[in-house]
Amino acid sequence: MTDQMIAPVRPETVDIDAAIGILKERFPDAVKDDTREGYGGVIVERGQLVEIATVMRDELGFDYLSSATAVDYLGIEDSMEMVYHAYRTTGGSPLVFKAQTPRENSSVPSLIDIWPGVDFQEREAYDLYGIAFPGHPNQKRILMWEGFNGHPMRKDWKEAYYEEEHKPFDSRWPKGMVRRAEELNVYGKNVEYPADFDLSRLSDDTESSLYAGMGLGVNVEALDNTDELKTDRLVVNLGPHHPSTHGVFRMVVTLNGETIETLEPVMGYLHRNHEQIGERNAWLYNMAFTDRLDYICSMSNNLGYALAVEQLMSRGMRYTPPTYRAEVIRVLMVELTRIVNHLWAIGFLLNDLGAFFTPALYAIAEREKILDFFEATAGSRLMCNYMRFGGVFKDLPERIHSTASLLNDKVRDFDTMQYITELITEALPRAVDELDRFLTDSEIVKTRTIGVGYLPAETAIAYSAAGPLLRGSGVAYDVRRAEPYSIYPELDFDVAVRYNGDIYDRYLIRIDEMRESLRILKQILPRLEHTKGESFFAGNKAVYMPRVALGEAYGRVENPKGELGYYVVSQGDPKGPQNPWRYHVRAPSFINLTALGQMCKGQKVADVVAILGSIDIVLGETDR
Amino acid sequence: MSSLDLRQLHDTEFPIPDEMQGNLAITSLSKVYNWSRRSSVWPMLFGLACCAIEMIATAAARYDTARFGMEVMRASPRQSDLMIVSGTVTKKMVVPIVRLYNQMPEPKYVLAMGACASGGGPFKEGYNVVSGIDQYVPVDVYVPGCPPTPQALINGLIALQKKIDGQSLANMDDVPWYGVGPSDPVPIPILGPDIIDPRQMGLIRQQAMAAAAGQPYGLRELPTVPMKIVSKTASAAGMVEVDAISVVDEAAEADRKARRQDAVARKRAFLAKS
Numbered sequence: 014m015t016d017q018m019i020a021p022v023r024p025e026t027v028d029i030d031a032a033i034g035i036l037k038e039r040f041p042d043a044v045k046d047d048t049r050e051g052y053g054g055v056i057v058e059r060g061q062l063v064e065i066a067t068v069m070r071d072e073l074g075f076d077y078l079s080s081a082t083a084v085d086y087l088g089i090e091d092s093m094e095m096v097y098h099a100y101r102t103t104g105g106s107p108l109v110f111k112a113q114t115p116r117e118n119s120s121v122p123s124l125i126d127i128w129p130g131v132d133f134q135e136r137e138a139y140d141l142y143g144i145a146f147p148g149h150p151n152q153k154r155i156l157m158w159e160g161f162n163g164h165p166m167r168k169d170w171k172e173a174y175y176e177e178e179h180k181p182f183d184s185r186w187p188k189g190m191v192r193r194a195e196e197l198n199v200y201g202k203n204v205e206y207p208a209d210f211d212l213s214r215l216s217d218d219t220e221s222s223l224y225a226g227m228g229l230g231v232n233v234e235a236l237d238n239t240d241e242l243k244t245d246r247l248v249v250n251l252g253p254h255h256p257s258t259h260g261v262f263r264m265v266v267t268l269n270g271e272t273i274e275t276l277e278p279v280m281g282y283l284h285r286n287h288e289q290i291g292e293r294n295a296w297l298y299n300m301a302f303t304d305r306l307d308y309i310c311s312m313s314n315n316l317g318y319a320l321a322v323e324q325l326m327s328r329g330m331r332y333t334p335p336t337y338r339a340e341v342i343r344v345l346m347v348e349l350t351r352i353v354n355h356l357w358a359i360g361f362l363l364n365d366l367g368a369f370f371t372p373a374l375y376a377i378a379e380r381e382k383i384l385d386f387f388e389a390t391a392g393s394r395l396m397c398n399y400m401r402f403g404g405v406f407k408d409l410p411e412r413i414h415s416t417a418s419l420l421n422d423k424v425r426d427f428d429t430m431q432y433i434t435e436l437i438t439e440a441l442p443r444a445v446d447e448l449d450r451f452l453t454d455s456e457i458v459k460t461r462t463i464g465v466g467y468l469p470a471e472t473a474i475a476y477s478a479a480g481p482l483l484r485g486s487g488v489a490y491d492v493r494r495a496e497p498y499s500i501y502p503e504l505d506f507d508v509a510v511r512y513n514g515d516i517y518d519r520y521l522i523r524i525d526e527m528r529e530s531l532r533i534l535k536q537i538l539p540r541l542e543h544t545k546g547e548s549f550f551a552g553n554k555a556v557y558m559p560r561v562a563l564g565e566a567y568g569r570v571e572n573p574k575g576e577l578g579y580y581v582v583s584q585g586d587p588k589g590p591q592n593p594w595r596y597h598v599r600a601p602s603f604i605n606l607t608a609l610g611q612m613c614k615g616q617k618v619a620d621v622v623a624i625l626g627s628i629d630i631v632l633g634e635t636d637r
Numbered sequence: 638m639s640s641l642d643l644r645q646l647h648d649t650e651f652p653i654p655d656e657m658q659g660n661l662a663i664t665s666l667s668k669v670y671n672w673s674r675r676s677s678v679w680p681m682l683f684g685l686a687c688c689a690i691e692m693i694a695t696a697a698a699r700y701d702t703a704r705f706g707m708e709v710m711r712a713s714p715r716q717s718d719l720m721i722v723s724g725t726v727t728k729k730m731v732v733p734i735v736r737l738y739n740q741m742p743e744p745k746y747v748l749a750m751g752a753c754a755s756g757g758g759p760f761k762e763g764y765n766v767v768s769g770i771d772q773y774v775p776v777d778v779y780v781p782g783c784p785p786t787p788q789a790l791i792n793g794l795i796a797l798q799k800k801i802d803g804q805s806l807a808n809m810d811d812v813p814w815y816g817v818g819p820s821d822p823v824p825i826p827i828l829g830p831d832i833i834d835p836r837q838m839g840l841i842r843q844q845a846m847a848a849a850a851g852q853p854y855g856l857r858e859l860p861t862v863p864m865k866i867v868s869k870t871a872s873a874a875g876m877v878e879v880d881a882i883s884v885v886d887e888a889a890e891a892d893r894k895a896r897r898q899d900a901v902a903r904k905r906a907f908l909a910k911s
């Protein structure tokens with residue numbers, strides 16, 4: 014009885030250090046602290062990975078595996094490792110654990126049975142690093158095509174246009190000599206073929222390997238023995254060129270009549286090697302590339318990356334955190350971006366429901382006004398490239414010129430504060446109310462969306478869903494509250510949550526979130542006035558090209574589409590030119606798609622596009 | 638041109654009797670033909686990457702491509718006249734793109750929107766990126782930018798209209814679909830160990846043979862004269878003087894400078910006037 018009287022600590026609530034302590038106690042041989050300089054978390058013996066992961070999930074309460082990625086330490090340790098970040102959906106910082114494997118015949122047991130959300134991430138690690146995942150039921154390439162030569166993210170793999178490991182390239186700077194890469198390549202193209210390439214046995218097996226194992230064909234006997242309507246199984250390809258896939262996404266659907274039996278997402282049609290290019294770039298250069306991840310929300314992508322690198326910088330000397338005004342401006346931009354994204358998402362969800370382009374037109378009209386402000390501030394409508402490590406690169410302008418019809422259609426010259434105040438207090442609330450008024454009670458929207466694409470809370474967590482998809486299923490998890498960053502702790506807002514887990518609730522969540530964003534923005538306005546004239550950038554320009562300490566960092570933000578995380582590893586010479594050793598993006602659109610097949614099973618084929626629309630993916634981020 | 642303005646169409650010397658003025662116009666067939674084509678260019682509903690967002694913004698209320706008769710975006714290549722390649726072309730995606738291009742009926746046009754579609758853009762060095770769609774299909778208009786603003790895209794669309802205007806029915810080279818027949822389909826690339834352009838089969842075979850014989854393969858002899866991009870002197874920025882032969886054509890350079898000065902002078906004059 015005494016046990017209960019001292020109120021035993023529940024292991025699922027202990028903090029990270031205590032959790033690691035419990036793990037080390039349970040598995041003294043298999044769990045070790047990661048003692049490398051600048052690293053944290055634990056290194057787990059890969060033979061016992063599954064067992065240990067089970068304990069983490071079931072006993073320690075880390076029910077949400079956010080990110081899983083591989084790192085190749087060629088030349089440093091001659092091993093590769095898988096890095097996992099696990100969270101509790103009740104909030105708090107991540108438990109980081111790693112499993113190491115030799116580079117030859119590399120393999121790490123699959124965690125798909127513990128956290129099904131690692132499905133695509135393990136396939137990606139297999140595709141790009143060649144790590145095998147015994148236990149994974151569908152270990153195929155995901156971004157590149159089946160038959161591609163090699164695993165391109167390995168450090169010893171060189172692309173056809175390879176020049177040097179680090180940018181800026183010595184050949185180009187400062188001497189200014191340049192040979193166009195095409196001129197050096199004998200094919201004049203970005204291609205290279207292996208030396209033992211046998212043209213006589215050329216076969217394009219990308220498609221056949223896709224269709225194999227889908228269980229096609231008809232079982233005639235089974236058909237004869239039922240009284241039901243005799244139907245053939247049919248394979249339908251939606252995409253990569255399809256008006257409703259929001260880009261170049263492809264779904265291979267098997268239909269029985271009109272009902273979906275299986276749905277296999279096929280991606281990689283926009284795989285533009287973001288991570289590999291990022292590892293050749295200096296730290297700063299990647300900022301511009303993050304714009305092109307989720308190209309609707311460039312501002313919030315910037316923030317996540319800035320946070321990750323600032324974490325690394327803060328471990329070195331001579332680091333000044335971003336100024337208060339910088340943080341205020343950042344939150345202003347990020348919340349406006351959230352509204353941009355949700356307007357866009359709702360407009361195009363309606364597109365997917367069949368209301369072709371008219372709702373989208375209304376949504377985009379409001380978005381243009383925000384883009385005008387972005388353009389006046391950052392110089393570009395879409396690819397803002399606005400944030401820097403330590404702040405932002407430019408203060409808000411005094412005045413902005415805009416064609417926005419806040420009052421009428423003339424090109425006008427506004428005072429910036431007046432413009433955004435009007436935007437935040439009048440134009441945007443009006444737009445949100447308008448969408449709400451026209452859509453929320455619409456008979457057609459309701460019939461098409463209520464109860465469709467159901468995703469229960471447990472499944473959403475298991476599949477590592479994030480953002481509106483997770484919160485629409487009744488899990489109130491928002492990084493801004495779970496592990497706050499920037500000035501969110503001092504801001505007053507609620508985490509929007511809905512409980513039915515269908516398309517309609519995901520739509521409502523977006524409306525709610527826009528209202529919450531407006532609430533935040535209204536608190537930002539006085540802070541902007543208040544800090545006027547203060548510094549918007551900490552330190553001097555030298556911070557633009559930072560020298561960061563050795564080690565790893567994981568920065569994450571609540572992007573409009575879900576949790577966006579950047580895992581960066583620095584192994585650079587602290588004196589020389591530096592670029593990330595590893596630069597990984599935990600892309601919400603990519604991981605949210607893991608649940609798509611599950612949600613679509615048993616639905617009608619016409620609902621697939623609506624379900625996809627309700628996840629709100631963007632291909633730049635999915636395929637990276 | 639929303640309705641047919643007869644006075645504009647009438648471009649021949651042929652005298653029209655007074656009582657028929659305003660009811661009758663005499664013009665060339667090419668002109669009517671081109672006028673109707675340029676005012677109803679239907680683009681394919683087809684977005685690749687970030688540039689597609691700006692393409693949608695261009696089609697939306699504020700920029701409104703309906704003014705050019707281009708608002709009808711067709712999802713099917715069979716009904717479209719113009720393919721706006723709006724974004725990064727990857728090796729995996731170029732296969733469907735070429736297939737779509739082949740399925741478009743003639744006359745068909747291709748507009749490369751943005752840095753990526755024109756030449757690979759910021760992602761050019763990537764292992765899965767094609768350095769510009771013009772490596773596979775012919776391009777009519779290039780629009781620079783990353784992404785091009787809607788204004789820039791509209792400028793590109795107007796350039797395309799001008800191109801259509803310039804095509805004459807009298808010249809079968811301009812309208813080959815009436816003369817020599819439809820153009821040959823572009824061979825579809827194959828996804829092997831890397832992407833294979835069937836038009837390069839001979840070259841690939843040659844290289845494979847060289848590799849088998851142990852000879853160097855895959856790389857081209859370096860051109861003797863590297864291109865000189867920056868031509869600063871040592872004193873100007875403390876940089877090393879590049880000791881390669883300059884490839885800058887002096888006469889062309891002088892010509893360019895003169896034209897630029899002219900343009901600046903014109904602009905000044907204009908500004909002074911207004």
Ligand code: SF4
Binds near residue numbers: 758785
């Ligand atoms: S040109 Fe720029 S904006 Fe356009 S697709 Fe390429 S990266 Fe994106």
